[in-house]
Amino acid sequence: MPGEAEAEVGEERGRLTTGELAIPAMVPHGLVNVGNDTVKVVGFFSESEIISSFDEPVHPFGVAVLGQGPSAAVPA
Numbered sequence: 708m709p710g711e712a713e714a715e716v717g718e719e720r721g722r723l724t725t726g727e728l729a730i731p732a733m734v735p736h737g738l739v740n741v742g743n744d745t746v747k748v749v750g751f752f753s754e755s756e757i758i759s760s761f762d763e764p765v766h767p768f769g770v771a772v773l774g775q776g777p778s779a780a781v782p783a
Contacts (some may be wrong), residue, residue: 710725710740710742710745710746711740711741711742711744711746712724712737712746712748712753713739713741714738714739715738716734716735716736717734717735717736721740723738732753754776756773756774756775756776757760757774757775757776758772758774759772759773759774759775761773
């Protein structure tokens with residue numbers, strides 16, 4: 708059975724299941740597991756370097772800004 712999540716994109720909020728979701732570039736968004744099953748999320752990015760900022764530290768990393776890509780630089 709697929710997991711179910713609630714997504715928030717800008718000012719809109721809705722429930723999602725397998726195969727659903729599209730987030731425009733640079734739009735603040737969030738995703739919360741609202742079911743009992745595991746939710747798996749896959750992201751596709753057009754840039755080779757990605758910097759993600761969160762309101763709170765992300766586990767297991769313990770930081771609110773994550774850098775991925777060639778330089779993996781995180782802004783101070």
